[in-house]
Amino acid sequence: DIQMTQSPSSLSASVGDRVTISCRASQIISTYLNWYQQKPGKDPKLLIYGASNLQSGVPSRFSGSGSGTDFTLTISSLQPEDFATYFCQQSYTPYTFGQGTIVEIK
Amino acid sequence: QVQLVQSGAEVKKPGSSVKVSCTASGGTFSFYAIAWVRQAPGQGLEWMGGIFPVTDTTTYAQKFQGRLTITTDKSTNTAYMDLSSLTSEDTAVYFCARDDRRDGRWYFDLWGRGTLVTVSS
Numbered sequence: 001d002i003q004m005t006q007s008p009s010s011l012s013a014s015v016g017d018r019v020t021i022s023c024r025a026s027q028i029i030s031t032y033l034n035w036y037q038q039k040p041g042k043d044p045k046l047l048i049y050g051a052s053n054l055q056s057g058v059p060s061r062f063s064g065s066g067s068g069t070d071f072t073l074t075i076s077s078l079q080p081e082d083f084a085t086y087f088c089q090q091s092y093t094p095y096t097f098g099q100g101t102i103v104e105i106k
Numbered sequence: 107q108v109q110l111v112q113s114g115a116e117v118k119k120p121g122s123s124v125k126v127s128c129t130a131s132g133g134t135f136s137f138y139a140i141a142w143v144r145q146a147p148g149q150g151l152e153w154m155g156g157i158f159p160v161t162d163t164t165t166y167a168q169k170f171q172g173r174l175t176i177t178t179d180k181s182t183n184t185a186y187m188d189l190s191s192l193t194s195e196d197t198a199v200y201f202c203a204r205d206d207r208r209d210g211r212w213y214f215d216l217w218g219r220g221t222l223v224t225v226s227s
């Protein structure tokens with residue numbers, strides 16, 4: 001199976017900060033990479049699909065980039081509602097998720 | 107607006123089986139695949155398998171081969187996840203998700219709220 005490694009595992013940031021989360025695949029997956037946000041006790045929410053495509057209804061402060069094995073999720077200006085856990089997922093075959101990155105309030 | 111409505115929490119004994127349902131309310135999922143993803147307490151997300159209702163084609167993660175069965179009832183727009191030989195390590199929240207595709211890229215764009223399955227003697 002393809003292994004997905006996210007970094008960092010957690011980070012502390014302030015409202016207004018620019019935040020970057022990385023995700024690395026153990027083999028080339030083209031742009032078969034999705035990003036999800038999950039808040040405690042809730043189901044995950046799709047943010048980005050195909051590495052860089054913003055899901056409908058998701059604020060434009062979220063963006064994704066990368067291809068091959070290295071990917072990045074960027075939040076351009078962190079908002080209070082963005083404090084959550086973020087997961088990457090490869091949809092090449094079969095599906096696997098990264099271990100998650102917790103974004104906490106500094 | 108389609109919603110995925112899952113069945114309620116379950117408490118099971120080790121060695122038993124659990125069957126969780128996922129009903130598409132307000133629409134149909136016939137033209138989408140349905141995936142099952144679980145999350146152990148305080149842990150990450152784990153894809154278990156999925157089904158394409160139009161053909162009833164199933165795909166399972168190797169880890170669950172032999173004890174996971176995913177089925178659908180198209181007359182009620184319901185998908186089922188049946189996991190057998192339960193152990194305490196199967197204690198988790200089980201999510202169903204709609205597995206959609208655009209521009210050749212697959213993603214989970216609609217999720218159920220999750221069903222807590224607790225395995226305890």
